[in-house]
Amino acid sequence: MTTHTIAVLPGDGIGKEVMPEALKVLDRVGAMFDIGFRFSHFDWSCETWLATGSMMPPDGMDRLSQHDAILLGAVGYPTVPDHISLWGMLIPIRRDFDQYVNLRPVRLLPGIPCPLAGRGPGDIDFWIVRENTEGEYSQIGGRFAEGSEAEGVAQTAIFTRRGTDRIMRYAFDLAQRLNRPHVSSATKSNGLFHSMPYWDERFERMAAEYPQIRTDVHHIDILAARFVMYPERFDVVVGSNLFGDILSDLGPGVTGTIAIAPSANINPERRFPSMFEPVHGSAPDIAGRNIANPIGQVWATAMMLDHLGEAEAASRVLRAIEHVTANPSATVRTADIGGTASTSACGDAIVAAL
Amino acid sequence: MTTHTIAVLPGDGIGKEVMPEALKVLDRVGAMFDIGFRFSHFDWSCETWLATGSMMPPDGMDRLSQHDAILLGAVGYPTVPDHISLWGMLIPIRRDFDQYVNLRPVRLLPGIPCPLAGRGPGDIDFWIVRENTEGEYSQIGGRFAEGSEAEGVAQTAIFTRRGTDRIMRYAFDLAQRLNRPHVSSATKSNGLFHSMPYWDERFERMAAEYPQIRTDVHHIDILAARFVMYPERFDVVVGSNLFGDILSDLGPGVTGTIAIAPSANINPERRFPSMFEPVHGSAPDIAGRNIANPIGQVWATAMMLDHLGEAEAASRVLRAIEHVTANPSATVRTADIGGTASTSACGDAIVAAL
Ligand SMILES: CC(C)[C@H](C(=O)O)[C@@H](O)C(=O)O
Ligand SMILES: CC(C)[C@H](C(=O)O)[C@@H](O)C(=O)O
Numbered sequence: 001m002t003t004h005t006i007a008v009l010p011g012d013g014i015g016k017e018v019m020p021e022a023l024k025v026l027d028r029v030g031a032m033f034d035i036g037f038r039f040s041h042f043d044w045s046c047e048t049w050l051a052t053g054s055m056m057p058p059d060g061m062d063r064l065s066q067h068d069a070i071l072l073g074a075v076g077y078p079t080v081p082d083h084i085s086l087w088g089m090l091i092p093i094r095r096d097f098d099q100y101v102n103l104r105p106v107r108l109l110p111g112i113p114c115p116l117a118g119r120g121p122g123d124i125d126f127w128i129v130r131e132n133t134e135g136e137y138s139q140i141g142g143r144f145a146e147g148s149e150a151e152g153v154a155q156t157a158i159f160t161r162r163g164t165d166r167i168m169r170y171a172f173d174l175a176q177r178l179n180r181p182h183v184s185s186a187t188k189s190n191g192l193f194h195s196m197p198y199w200d201e202r203f204e205r206m207a208a209e210y211p212q213i214r215t216d217v218h219h220i221d222i223l224a225a226r227f228v229m230y231p232e233r234f235d236v237v238v239g240s241n242l243f244g245d246i247l248s249d250l251g252p253g254v255t256g257t258i259a260i261a262p263s264a265n266i267n268p269e270r271r272f273p274s275m276f277e278p279v280h281g282s283a284p285d286i287a288g289r290n291i292a293n294p295i296g297q298v299w300a301t302a303m304m305l306d307h308l309g310e311a312e313a314a315s316r317v318l319r320a321i322e323h324v325t326a327n328p329s330a331t332v333r334t335a336d337i338g339g340t341a342s343t344s345a346c347g348d349a350i351v352a353a354l
Numbered sequence: 355m356t357t358h359t360i361a362v363l364p365g366d367g368i369g370k371e372v373m374p375e376a377l378k379v380l381d382r383v384g385a386m387f388d389i390g391f392r393f394s395h396f397d398w399s400c401e402t403w404l405a406t407g408s409m410m411p412p413d414g415m416d417r418l419s420q421h422d423a424i425l426l427g428a429v430g431y432p433t434v435p436d437h438i439s440l441w442g443m444l445i446p447i448r449r450d451f452d453q454y455v456n457l458r459p460v461r462l463l464p465g466i467p468c469p470l471a472g473r474g475p476g477d478i479d480f481w482i483v484r485e486n487t488e489g490e491y492s493q494i495g496g497r498f499a500e501g502s503e504a505e506g507v508a509q510t511a512i513f514t515r516r517g518t519d520r521i522m523r524y525a526f527d528l529a530q531r532l533n534r535p536h537v538s539s540a541t542k543s544n545g546l547f548h549s550m551p552y553w554d555e556r557f558e559r560m561a562a563e564y565p566q567i568r569t570d571v572h573h574i575d576i577l578a579a580r581f582v583m584y585p586e587r588f589d590v591v592v593g594s595n596l597f598g599d600i601l602s603d604l605g606p607g608v609t610g611t612i613a614i615a616p617s618a619n620i621n622p623e624r625r626f627p628s629m630f631e632p633v634h635g636s637a638p639d640i641a642g643r644n645i646a647n648p649i650g651q652v653w654a655t656a657m658m659l660d661h662l663g664e665a666e667a668a669s670r671v672l673r674a675i676e677h678v679t680a681n682p683s684a685t686v687r688t689a690d691i692g693g694t695a696s697t698s699a700c701g702d703a704i705v706a707a708l
Contacts, residue, residue, distance in 0.1 A: 083544060083546075152514035155549035249579045
C-alpha cells in the first residue's frame with residue numbers, strides 16, 4: 001500500500017466547512033483503492049494572524065515541505081486586509097514551492113444549470129493554464145508623495161523569459177497530452193506596452209516549436225466576451241497570473257457556479273509539494289451555516305489524487321461528483337445549485353456515490 | 355442654428371465602413387433638429403504609419419483640438435503591431451485631451467439575442483465608468499538582460515490620487531444624476547499588492563462623501579463571473595483602465611454583441627474635445643466586405659450629440675437604433691445579429707427610422 005502524506009489547511013470561513021467533506025471522500029476512496037493517507041492538520045488562518053501577527057509560524061514552509069501534497073480550503077476574513085492574508089500564506093506557498101502552473105478546468109457538469117442559453121453538458125469543456133508565480137502579482141512598488149495632493153502608487157509587474165516560457169510549454173504539452181491540439185493565448189499587447197508584447201513574442205516562438213498545434217491570440221477584453229459568446233471554441237487557454245485569475249472565475253461563472261470549480265497549483269518538476277484548492281474564496285457571507293457547496297473542494301481533491309499517481313481513484317471521485325450534480329433531488333443539492341442540502345449532506349451523497 | 359465642428363477619423367478596417375453610416379445619421383438628424391455640423395475628415399490610420407512611420411502628422415493633436423468633438427472609427431491593422439498603432443493615436447488622444455472618463459453603457463436592446471438564458475430587454479442596463487488616462491496602461495518599463503536566459507520585462511502601473519479620485523467622483527455623481535444610487539468598484543487588492551489596496555482606500559473615502567449611495571466592492575475575477583450570473587445587480591461600475599476595459603467588452607458580450615456598444619472618452623471639464631467611438635475594433639477578418647454592424651458607431655454618435663448638448667437629437671437616434679434592432683427582418687439586420695443586411699442597408703434603416 002502506498003501512503004501519501006497530506007498537509008491539510010482548511011483556512012478561513014467556508015474552507016473549514018468544505019474540508020471535512022473532502023477528507024471523508026479521501027477516507028472512502030483510500031479504503032476502496034487501498035491507498036493510505038497520512039494527514040497533518042494545520043489551523044493556520046486569518047485567526048492566527050489576528051492572534052499572532054502572522055498567518056503561519058516561522059517554520060511553516062518547512063513543515064509543509066515534508067508532505068507529498070497540500071490540500072487548502074480558502075483564505076480571507078473580513079477584518080484582515082486581503083493583501084495581508086493572501087501574501088501571508090497562499091501566495092508565498094505558490095511561490096516558494098515553485099507551483100508555477102495553476103491548472104483549472106472549465107466544464108459544464110450534468111445537472112448544473114448553465115446561465116447561457118441553449119448549452120448542455122459536453123458543450124463547455126476546456127482548461128485554463130494560469131501562470132502562478134510572477135507577472136502582475138508583485139510586491140514591487142509603493143506609494144509616492146504620501147499624504148500630499150500629488151500622492152500616488154506604483155505597481156510593477158515582472159515577466160521573465162523563464163517564467164513565461166515554462167507556462168507556455170506546459171500549455172502546449174497539455175494540449176498535446178489531452179489530444180486537444182489548440183492553444184489560445186490571453187494578451188493585452190495593445191494597451192500594456194511592455195509586458196504583453198513580450199508575452200506575444202514568446203508565445204509566437206513557442207508555437208513554432210509545436211507546428212501540429214493550432215493557436216490563436218485574443219486580447220483579454222474580447223476574450224472575456226468570447227468566453228460568454230463562444231465557450232465551445234476553447235481547448236487550452238494560457239494566461240498570465242492576473243488574466244488567468246480573471247478567466248478562471250469567469251469560466252466557472254459561465255458554467256453555472258464557481259462553487260464547484262477546482263484549482264491545482266502544480267510544481268511539475270515535483271521538487272516541492274503541489275497544492276490543491278477550490279476556486280471559490282472563504283465566503284464570509286455564508287460561513288458558519290453549513291450550506292456551502294463542498295464540490296469545489298472535492299474536485300480539487302480528485303486533482304490531487306491524479307497528481308499523486310492515483311488516476312483511477314481520481315476519476316472515480318469525478319464520476320461520483322457528476323452522479324451527485326446530475327441528481328435532481330433537492331436533498332443532495334446545496335442552495336447555489338437549487339437545492340436545500342447542507343454541506344455535509346452533499347458530501348455524504350458524494351461518498352455514497354463512490 | 356448651432357454649428358458643431360467634428361473631427362472625423364474613420365481609422366482602419368471596418369472603421370472606414372461604419373463611419374459613413376454615422377455621418378448619414380448626423381446629416382438627417384441635423385436637418386430634423388436644425389443642428390449644423392462642420393466635419394473635418396482625417397484619414398490617419400495604420401496606412402499612414404506604414405507610409406510615413408507615424409500614425410498622425412506632427413501637428414495632429416493641434417488640428418484635432420480645434421474641434422468640438424472627435425468621432426473615431428477603429429484603429430488596428432494586421433501588419434502593424436497593436437502597441438505601435440494604439441500608442442500612436444488612440445491612447446495619446448485620450449491622454450493629451452485629458453479624456454479621463456471612459457463611459458460605456460451595457461444595455462440589452464430589444465431584438466438582440468442574449469447569450470444568457472431567460473433575459474430580455476430591460477433586464478440588463480447599467481453603466482461602466484472606466485478610468486482612461488493612467489493605471490495599468492503605461493509606457494514605464496522595459497526589458498532587462500535582453501537576449502540572455504535571464505531576460506525579462508518590467509511594466510509599471512501608476513495610480514495617482516488625483517486620477518483615482520476624479521474617476522470615482524464621476525461615477526458617484528453619475529449614479530446620483532441617473533437616480534441609480536449604487537456604485538460597484540472593481541478591485542484586485544488580494545493579488546495586486548500596492549495599486550489596488552490604494553484604489554480601495556480611495557473608494558472607501560469617496561463613498562463616505564456620498565452616504566445616500568449604496569456601494570459594493572468586488573475582486574475583478576469574481577466580478578467578471580457576476581456579470582454573467584447576476585447582470586441585473588449592477589447600476590454604475592467603476593474600474594481602472596484595464597479592469598474597465600475588460601468589463602466593458604464582457605458587458606456587451608453578455609448583452610449579445612460587442613458590435614453595438616459605444617464608448618465615450620470624455621473630458622468633463624470641456625477644456626479639450628471629447629472622443630466617441632464604438633467599443634469594437636477594426637476587425638480585419640471582416641473588413642472590406644460591407645457586412646460590419648454600424649450600430650456601435652451610430653450609438654457612439656448619439657453619445658456625442660448628448661455631450662454637445664443635443665439631448666433630444668441623441669435620444670431620437672437611440673430610439674431609431676432600438677427600432678431597427680427590434681425589427682426581425684433579415685434585410686435590416688447585419689450578420690452578427692442574425693440577418694443578411696449590409697452595413698449600409700442597416701445604416702439606411704436607422705436613417706429611415708428617424
Ligand atoms: C484598442 C485598445 C488599446 C483599446 C483599449 O484597451 O483601451 C480598446 O480595447 C478599447 O477598449 O477602447
Ligand atoms: C485569493 C486570491 C489572491 C487568489 C488569486 O487571485 O490568485 C484567488 O482569486 C485565486 O484565484 O486563487
